[in-house]
Amino acid sequence: MATEPTGEKDGASQVGTPAEVRPTEAQPTAGHAGQEDRSSRRKAALRRAKRRRVVVPLLTAAVIIGVWQAVVAFGIVPNFLLPSPVQVVYALVADASLLAMHSVATLTEAALGLVIGTAVGFVVAVLMDRFETVSLALDPIVTVSQTIPTVAIAPLLVLWFGYGLAPKVVLVVISTFFPITVSLVSGFRSVDPDLIDLMRTMNATRWQIFWKVKLPAALDQFFSGLRISATYAIVGAVIAEWLGGFSGLGVYMTRVRKSFAYDRMFAVIILISVLSLALMGLVDWLQRIAMPWKRAERKEGR
Amino acid sequence: MADAGEKDVDAVAGAGAGAGGAAVPALEARGFTLSWDEGEHIVVEDVSLTLGAGEVVCLVGRSGCGKTTILHALSGLTTPLRGRVLLHGTDVTGQPGHVSYMLQKDLLLPNKRIVDNVCLPLVLAGMPAADARAKAEPLFERFGLAGTERMWPSELSGGMRQRAAFLRTYLMGNDVTLLDEPFSALDALTRTDMRSWYCQMSRELGMATLAITHDVDEAVTMADRIYVLQGDPRAGVPSRVEAELAVPRPSDGTSPADFALTPAFLDCKRKVLELLG
Structure with a gap:
């Protein structure tokens, strides 16, 4: 047919x-x-x-x-300023094991920071939703914290926490909790008030209402937030590494920049993009697992 | 058209005690005065309603006259400014959980399969999920939901979703049910079917039902008795019960759809429309 x-x-x-x-x-x-x-x-x-x-x-x-x-x-741009794609691929292959080692470091920081950032974002969002005073108190601080450029606080973090894992993870936490908090708070608020009334007529406790109605209703927005946070996590870790450290893609980046190895510079940029995309893909996959009803909805929507 | 005040006495004879008789009504609103904003605007003034055991009563009124506000107070979600809610003679004013309330929308949780949606009241009351399913599943056939147990709400049509919402309401386990415009979201044909189905179901199960609607046809089709609510709270005129009338429903088992074609039906409908002005 x-x-x-x-x-x-x-x-x-x-x-x-x-x-x-x-x-x-x-x-x-x-x-x-x-x-x-x-x-x-x-x-x-x-x-x-x-x-x-x-x-x-x-x-x-x-x-x-x-x-x-x-x-x-054709020599329109001299080669010492711009490597060709073929050279970049060569650099990627030649430095593969070195890049892999640095990737593990960066991914560890990003993952650790993202998990802690998500937990912090979640707790803050739940408290803001539950207590109006907390919401009023934290709303401006949370927003202001996002107006501070990460590059500006990264050196301070290095100063306070040294050159190890800690300052990187802290920077990732700072840059990832915000999208989580914002998306969850607006997700909790998106719940149909009639649904909460219905739950109350069934004698549901506040905890049951949160668990059965509010949290599932916020999941969609939560995952959009997590998707953004996932990319912030990698970028945050790399920026923190730039400013001091012993391993990680950011450290590799500063080293190749100092030795004017621009082919490797491009190679690491590509690698960072790929890692970010992979992390976003992981989030999408998690969302599909966590929200099996979405597939039915999409099918009906057509 | 409407010479308001005078009508409520001579509206229709034989209403009053209706099914209730001397017995204690299943649900009673006694002297309700309700407000949206703690007394600044009075929405409903001195409204008293009774609902006999196993009876279907409709409360008819124009949009915005405070029908939903009355149901909210009856369900215990809000506390009336003045007045009391009596359930089988016991005061349950301001206490939710004693009567089943089906709000205007079906309000199925999109993230739960139909069987788990329907079981929700049982699970909330602490029954283990497996027991709740075992209790609910035999009822699917009877509620016209066979085969939908494992489906998501989004996979069901409006009528089927409504049936699932009814089953959930039934499983709340109360003998009094409040309905807020239960069929208004359905298409005309489904609506007619669902009305007949609901009336039959609720009589079989012995549930007393108080339904609010602005659809006079719906009220006359479903109800044993009708309260007509009249007023315009937004313009500063609190709503009151204008009249209470009994629907001359044939006792020979005529289906609601057939009843709707009789002169008695049309006569009753005309009276309600006149009262609504």
């Missing part, structure tokens, strides 16, 4: 949006078993739209890398 679309249709679908594609592919021979035909065609269109979502960004990336390689190869 669902025959693979031919090359020319593929070409057409890359130009138009899915909505534009539908009319152009109306087949003149349609007529028999129209219903089934249409549904299989819609499925094919969906599949093509999905493939386009993968192909187009990949092509864009390929074009950028191609241009970059050409710029270096």
Whole structure:
């Protein structure tokens, strides 16, 4: 039934949006078993739209890398200022074991800081939701704490906590708890008040209301917050390492910068991006596990 | 149209004691005066209602006349400014948990499967989840929910969600149920079906029901008795019970849908509409 679309249709679908594609592919021979035909065609269109979502960004990336390689190869930008993509890949491979060792250090700091930051954010959010006084007291402080640039406090943390693990973890905690707190507080507030009334008519305790209604209702926003915090965690750890330490991608970065090894500089930047993306993917996966009903909702929504 | 004040006496004869008789009513609101804001605005003044055991009573009034405020006070979620709530003669004013209350929306928890949603009142009361399921599952068939036990609320249609909400309300285990516009979110056909279904169900299970609605058809279709609430609290006129009338429901088992086609139904509907002005 669902025959693979031919090359020319593929070409057409890359130009138009899915909505534009539908009319152009109306087949003149349609007529028999129209219903089934249409549904299989819609499925094919969906599949093509999905493939386009993968192909187009990949092509864009390929074009950028191609241009970059050409710029270096034709000497438009001198090579000592800008390494070519090929050189970057070489650097990645050549330093693989060193990078792996530093990655472990950075990931340890980021993970530890993220877990503590999430716990702190959670406790603060619950207290702010439960006691209005706490909310009034902490709201400005929490907000102000976010206006201080991390680069500015990182040296102080090094001064106070030394060159070890502690200042890195503290910096990660400071930069990750905020998105968690903000998302949870607004998640708790998003609960339908009628739902709380309903729980009260069933003699639910405050604890039961929190556990059964408020927390599940806030999960969606919590995970959006956690996603942001996950990227902050890696960046926070790297910044803290920049300013002093013995291992970690930030330390590696300062060393290669001092030796003008820009190919390695780019290599580590790419690695940091990949690690951040992986952490975000982990959060998405956790969310799918924690909220199995979301999949049913999405299916019905279509 | 409405010459208000005078109507309540001569409205309809034979109402009054209705099903209650001399017995203590299942639920009684005695001299309710209610406010949204601790007395600054009076919403409802000196309203008294009774609900006999196993009876279905509707409270009809325009939107914003304070119907939901009355139900909230009856459920114990709020305490009336003046007046008392009596459940089988016992004072339960301001104490939630004694009557089942179904709010306007179905309010199923999106993160729980239907069976766990329905079991919620049992689990909240401390019953282990497995026992609660064992108690609820045999009722699914009867409530027209067979096969939905393991589904998520988002996978059900509006009517089915409403049935699940009814089953949850039933499992609260009280013999008095309050309904706030229970069918207003459903499409017209489903609404008609659900009304008949609910009336039959509640009579079988012996639940006394007080439902509020602004839909006169719904009130006359479902109720044994109707209270008409009249007033405009937003304009400073507190609502009062304008009249109480008995619905001349045939006792020969005519379905609500068929009753809705009889002259007696139309006559009753006309009276209510006139009272509402």
